[in-house]
Amino acid sequence: MQYRRALVALSFAFAALPVVAQSAKPVRIGFICPLSGGSADFGNSARLGAELATKEINEVGGYLGRPIELVQRDDKAVPDEGRKVAEDLVLNEKVDFTIAFCNTGVALKALSVFQDHKHLLVVPVATGSAVTAQYPAAQSYVFRMSARDTLQADFLVDDIVKRGYTRVAVFADNTGYGEGGLKDVERFLAEHKLKPVHVARFDLGVKDLTQAMQAAKAAGAQAVIGYTVGPELAVMARARAATQFGAAFYGPWPLSFRTVPDTGGAGAEGAMMVQTIIPDISNERRMSFIARLKRHAGNQPLGSLMAAAQTYDAVHLMLRVMFQTNGETSGDALKQALENLERPYAGVVTTHEKPFSASDHDAFSRNMIWLGVWRRGEIQFHYPDDAKRSSFIRRKEL
Structure with a gap:
């Protein structure tokens, strides 16, 4: 309840800011993770985190009345399949931005799809160091919400x-x-x-x-x-x-x-x-999230708390970024906002104050693990x- 009141208050506070356009058109978030196959345990955990964040945001009005829609794809932990579904979301579905990838090899195979089309990608789970090193940060549209290897x-x-x-x-x-x-x-x-x-x-x-x-x-x-x-x-x-x-x-x-x-x-x-996150009864925000996540999951097993929590934070952080861009979802606008976050995001994993910069697209430093x-x-x-x-x-x- 306390969390919901805070989210409602945040929505009203941001509603006072100028916006480019307000309509019922959904904000469409691409989502790619392994929902089947050998990596399904953490892929479905990430999905549950993304779904919970989307549900909570929509319950308080979405983005200024625009519902958040999660457009999900299963990469099956197969690199070629990951690239195929990335192309589908970026080129055919034309989602506003994408939160994707649990497996490093799958991510590396697909990164050029996002980079070549200036489409903003947030990686919530994959930790391979090469994911954010493949392109210089100053030109890259790839950001990460997990601790690199x-x-x-x-x-x-x-x-x-x-x-x-x-x-x-x-x-x-x-x-x-x-x-x-x-x-x-x-x-x-x-x-x-x-x-x-x-x-x-x-x-x-x-x-x-x-x-x-x-x-x-x-x-x-x-x-x-x-x-x-x-x-x-x-x-x-x-x-x-x-x-x-x-x-x-x-x-x-x-x-x-x-x-x-x-x-x-x-x-x-x-x-x-x-x-990056360990259950801790002294941390009310974290324990409240874990309880809500378990209710949302129902009988579904939770293979990885980290995957769920980091993905949940990625969705909420991107909502904050959209308020900063006044609803603009071009890759350049989102990239600029992420690199210059104006308001801290108090997440369930940690508080992200200045998670990214023009020279660093990894949200975690050594002291945060x-x-x-x-x-x-x-x-x-x-x-x-x-x-x-x-x-x-x-x-x-x-």
């Missing part, structure tokens, strides 16, 4: 070194995401004069990594980093349990997928991962001091 890999390696571990094994899938993560980890390890004692590569869909885990154990690894997505991280967890391997288990944010403890069993206990851990089937703050500080807003370092 260079931040995550640096963060994980720093924690490993802080604990005194010097022997690290890396497991990475054969996608662009896994390849990029492996290179990032190797680079940050090298800065500490370390290199992996074992590297395992595998295809998505792998069912057994017991031999690879046994090899890492034989190499004397004290810590294992897995750079892949949820189902394959669950396979790593099962292999960890099968080999009775007690090395610390680290991963980027996909290690937080619900599928990891659900199918990874005991091997997931104690696994540590990068997070946490180390989470699976404990008894729930994600918690790994460090008690982080839990104590979680109520303090972490703003982007400029």
Whole structure:
């Protein structure tokens, strides 16, 4: 209720601003994520976040009386399909802007569709560093609302070194995401004069990594980093349990997928991962969002809180941007507004004050991420001091 009153008040406040046009014509938001296939767990979580934000905005009048319409497409986590549906939304459906992509490889295949047509793209989930590096920010129409992999890999390696571990094994899938993560980890390890004692590569869909885990154990690894997505991280967890391997288990944010403890069993206990949002009873805004999200989801499983929350924030942030552009949705107008946000957006993940600039299209900096851990089937703050500080807003370092 408190959140709804705040949203209504915000709508009335913005309604006093001059606008270019007010009509019943919907604001059409393109939405692309994997709604089927092996990545559906976080694709459908992102969808639920986008749907909830759209529902809430429409319940208080949309954008100055114009309803928000989510035009959804399923990329199936297949790069060629991602490009195909991107072309459909931009060229045929002519949506006003697009919020899209969970998988780095799918995003990279489709980016030129948005860039070539000066169509604004907000990436809410995919974290591959190349997504926002493919085009110089000053000319790019691609923005991101997730923590890129260079931040995550640096963060994980720093924690490993802080604990005194010097022997690290890396497991990475054969996608662009896994390849990029492996290179990032190797680079940050090298800065500490370390290199992996074992590297395992595998295809998505792998069912057994017991031999690879046994090899890492034989190499004397004290810590294992897995750079892949949820189902394959669950396979790593099962292999960890099968080999009775007690090395610390680290991963980027996909290690937080619900599928990891659900199918990874005991091997997931104690696994540590990068997070931008962790349930926290002291944070009223966050817990209210989680409750509303669960009501909206009903019986649908929530594979990833992060995917849902970051996508929810992306939709609400773009509504704020539209008020700043007086309803103009050309790529240039939206790009200018995002790079020069006039009013902070208090999101459920964090407060975005100046998330972007003409030289930086990534909304997160290193100080805005946490180390989470699976404990008894729930994600918690790994460090008690982080839990104590979680109520303090972490703003982007400029």
